Amino acid sequence: MATHGGNSGTTVTRVPRTSAWQPATVVSTREETRRVKTIRFAVSNWPGHLAGQHADVRLTAEDGYRAERSYSIASPPETPALELTVERLDEGEVSPFLTGQLQPGDAIQLRGPIGGHFVWSASERRRPLLLVGGGIGIVPLMCMLQHRRLSGSDVPAALLYSARTRDDVIYHEGLRDLARLDARFTLRVTLTRDSAPGWCGATGRIGLPAVQALLDDLGGEADSFVCGGAGFVEAASALLLEAGQPAHAIRTERFGPTGT
Amino acid sequence: MITRGFQGRRSQVESKRLPPGQHLTRDFPVLSAEPTPHTPLNAWTFALQAEDGTGIASWSWDEFRALGPSEVTVDIHCVTRWSKFDTDWRGITVDRIFEAAALDDPPSPYVMAFCDGGYTTNLPVEDLLEGKALVVWEYDGEPLAPEHGGPARLLVPHLYFWKSAKWVRGLRFMDDNEPGFWEVNGYHSYGDPWREQRYDGD
Numbered sequence: 001m002a003t004h005g006g007n008s009g010t011t012v013t014r015v016p017r018t019s020a021w022q023p024a025t026v027v028s029t030r031e032e033t034r035r036v037k038t039i040r041f042a043v044s045n046w047p048g049h050l051a052g053q054h055a056d057v058r059l060t061a062e063d064g065y066r067a068e069r070s071y072s073i074a075s076p077p078e079t080p081a082l083e084l085t086v087e088r089l090d091e092g093e094v095s096p097f098l099t100g101q102l103q104p105g106d107a108i109q110l111r112g113p114i115g116g117h118f119v120w121s122a123s124e125r126r127r128p129l130l131l132v133g134g135g136i137g138i139v140p141l142m143c144m145l146q147h148r149r150l151s152g153s154d155v156p157a158a159l160l161y162s163a164r165t166r167d168d169v170i171y172h173e174g175l176r177d178l179a180r181l182d183a184r185f186t187l188r189v190t191l192t193r194d195s196a197p198g199w200c201g202a203t204g205r206i207g208l209p210a211v212q213a214l215l216d217d218l219g220g221e222a223d224s225f226v227c228g229g230a231g232f233v234e235a236a237s238a239l240l241l242e243a244g245q246p247a248h249a250i251r252t253e254r255f256g257p258t259g260t
Numbered sequence: 261m262i263t264r265g266f267q268g269r270r271s272q273v274e275s276k277r278l279p280p281g282q283h284l285t286r287d288f289p290v291l292s293a294e295p296t297p298h299t300p301l302n303a304w305t306f307a308l309q310a311e312d313g314t315g316i317a318s319w320s321w322d323e324f325r326a327l328g329p330s331e332v333t334v335d336i337h338c339v340t341r342w343s344k345f346d347t348d349w350r351g352i353t354v355d356r357i358f359e360a361a362a363l364d365d366p367p368s369p370y371v372m373a374f375c376d377g378g379y380t381t382n383l384p385v386e387d388l389l390e391g392k393a394l395v396v397w398e399y400d401g402e403p404l405a406p407e408h409g410g411p412a413r414l415l416v417p418h419l420y421f422w423k424s425a426k427w428v429r430g431l432r433f434m435d436d437n438e439p440g441f442w443e444v445n446g447y448h449s450y451g452d453p454w455r456e457q458r459y460d461g462d
Contacts, residue, residue: 018459059266068281093269116445230290237295
């Protein structure tokens, strides 16, 4: 049977089956940035998920009108509650409601998990892990990093994360904690719009030297996951190819206004 | 189950043309699982293969485009829930491809579409015939961009858009309906948007 690339078959067997629609009650919400919130749900029959998968959300109005969207799962498989991190899109229909109006105790419908390709499972992956994220594309990558930590995986990992401004860096504190506590994890944040007073990280778009340096530190060929807007993913995956990574070792996920 | 306070924006709903769970978009979002392949046109071929991989017919880029193009305007529906109306494409119908290969009677009931980069997707042959599917190289009057599947992609608009395989290089006939790339990864084997066949078991 044909599979995609040389290694996609290994992730197939353990992917949990997608659930039917089921109620999900909001437990708490947490502001990540001015535009981004993490919402924690209690879901009674969640089949479990792998780091990198997503879930479908359904909202129903009183007259029966429905809207459905997909969001990446933020919480690692090891934790019982299910968290989604959502960016507010001003012109959107669902994200302004999720980030602006949804309160603890409210109920929506969820189904998932979805997607068996853009996943990283510590028990099956022994190669170094290179994560490249732009903006809200950090969400599934942070899920992978949390899973790596909670599963006790010791594979070297690096995150190259591009955000517009310092205020747009999602999970900043959590990422710095991970980097401080784990010598085998390297964090590189770059700001594309402007730096802030006291900012000592990189500025500008991700370039080949930064990618090459991280790959050298990781020891050559890595399992790479690239997530962000379509233009970001196109550019970043081209850089990875230029840096000598084989196409089958690079997995991509693209967010667009209509995909989020 | 009603979500407290949710009203929604209904202005964009054109219920008859929008399958359940979809919403309209005006952009053309991109979805792909790996880096975009860039195949030079002089190395491009489109092939029909028997189940064991032996060749039935093959065309170069120029030969393929000379088979007699058709133009279609169709609505497309992505499983990630966007739909786009009235998209314009130019390409060769699968009927014409089979005719050019002198395949009066397709040898098997299913095909696996195969692509640069290794992507595959499975389809019943009858879903490709009678004008229902094309291999296209132009979108909206322009050459199809690599990120949208150029140089050429399959177009099967009555199924979810992952069936319209990007960077397609041929069809391999199959006696059994084996799953392709997304079909192995939890998505539905057939993918009818009007029956909301998104995921395995729907």
